[in-house]
Amino acid sequence: MNYSIVFYIIGWILNFEAAFMALPTAVALIYRESEVWCFLATMAVCLMVGMILVRRKPKNQIFYVAESFVAVSLSWVLLSVMGAVPFVLSGYIPNPIDALFETVSGFTTTGASILSSVEQLPKCLLFWRSFTHWIGGMGVLVFLLSVLPMVGGSHMNLMKAESPGPIVSRLVPKVQMTAKLLYQIYLGMTILEAVILILGKMPIFDAITITVGTAGTGGFAIRNDSLASYTAFQKNVVTVFMILFGVNFNFYFFLLMRKIGQAFKMQEVRAYFLIIASAVGIITVNTVSLCGNALQAFQDAAFQVGSVITTTGYATVDFDKWPQLSRTIMVLLMFIGACAGSTGGGIKVSRVLILLKSVKKELKQYLHPSVVEKIKMDGKIVEHEVVRSTNVFMVAYVLIFAVSVLLISLDEYDLVTNFTAVTATFNNIGPGLALVGPTGNFGFFSNFSKLVLIFDMLAGRLEIFPLLLLFSRETWKRF
Structure with missing residues (x-):
């Protein structure tokens, strides 16, 4: 294990976190909020530790799968710990475990909160909560890969350790250029949504915080009713962009390269939109009597x-009050999740397709044992390693x-609350049903349960194995 490169990467992550905190610091200065010192103090600590760790480049800059997984996991843990500090220092979330829960929920784009009222927070903390989603x-x-020149090793291993989905591929030959393209698409879509919301007469602060939450498919709102009190136009804009950010970003790359046929050939994207259309149609029919009219x-x-x-986890209605059919569909959607290569969580549509194709293949081989059947996606054969990793993941x-x-x-809450609390955190969704529904929060759980749910959020965002590697004795035996 090349630990020197792991600590070097962690050092840069802390430096970047300090840079990211410049934005909520600016917000605090603009609104003349006294909490500005909380961010300045945290930035100073991040920079001090970060600069110590990066002061000398490792002689051996090669990192393989193990180094990549450990670097990613430790980076996310430290990122969350330092990100929680301003909440504790400000006194708005004095319990460190609550602050860590809120911050992990932000960075993992879960959106589950322990706060019963977010409107009491100063704007700098509200902005930081939402910006962690982005x-x-x-x-x-x-x-880090997109802005920091790094030599040696396999950069693809680092990207695979953090990017969601069973398959992570280069858009262009160089990994660094792929990372830059992904962030350019991400930033471009973020700016577009913010501009449209501002033109739609949404206050600038609201538009920016909601946009970064939408882009990261996170769901931290700045109002207690989430997005219910905004106009129909504004909610429709957010609806469209939530769905767009759940699409595999390879789709947008193909569109930009004018490879229209290749873009719409992606089975995962087609299945994603089909699932959405089917769910919307069924729920519309099932809830029309509650809403009063079909359009609403x-x-x-x-x-x-x-x-x-x-x-994402934003809400305009309390879907926990919908009929059982609609509520059941919502729970199923929580498990399916968005596309691989998007900012969304869940199992991922691509994995669901691979699993279904595996079942189909197995049934066919029962009927025709001599037939050699290959699983295909987008006209290409899915490698056995991908199928195996999908099965192990499940x-x-x-x-x-x-x-x-x-x-x-152990906290003695009802099964629906417990089941959907884990569903909502492990799949990085936010709201569940019953006590953790759209109008509830996670603050009533014990500290122990919150730690379990924190682990679930991190495991869900990092797709389990990078985080599990931290608990392996083999990882640390040569430390």
């Missing part, structure tokens, strides 16, 4: 389906999910 959406290590039912259904399948997913539900059940 930082974590595309990935801080991907950002459609708007509410489209917003909530887009919010849940992309794991085994680990089910085990962690079951153990998490079991552990938080």
